[in-house]
Amino acid sequence: MITCTNCETAQFLQITQSRVYFEDGEMINEISETYECTLCGATGKYVYDEDRDEETVTGEVEHTTERPKYA
């Protein structure tokens, strides 16, 4: 789950841009999503690289496996 580091919740996050990269016209090997928090205005980016099975999160969002504080 992607959450806002300021608000510590995913509740106000919205995806402003979502891209999927293809390799050889079929394999999805990278997913890129840009997030914006509608509450505090924070922005961040989440990238998943399938080749390396690696997740990268930059900006004012964080990737967490924890349950949201405010469900």
Ligand SMILES: [Zn+2]
């Ligand atoms: Zn926020």
